[in-house]
Amino acid sequence: MTKPIQDFDPETHVGPLPSPCINLCKMDDASGLCLGCRRTIPEIIAWSQASENDKRTMWQEIQRRTAQK
Secondary structure (H helix, E strand, C coil): CCHHHCCCCCCCCCCCCCCCCCCCCEEEECCCEEECCCCCCCHHHHHHCHHHHHHHHHHHHHHHHHHHH
């Protein structure tokens, strides 16, 4: 992922959706979210097998979480 998470638009992205991982892999105990990509452990595990639609949904949730932060 080269753009900051908040600047990525999964709705207009052309091609396969990239992983939101930014190689800052540390889980926040209070929220249960990765401090880098804002995903839960189940979301991180599911990413590689997820459909593009599911990935788009995850991206939307990540952006919602980032905006609330």
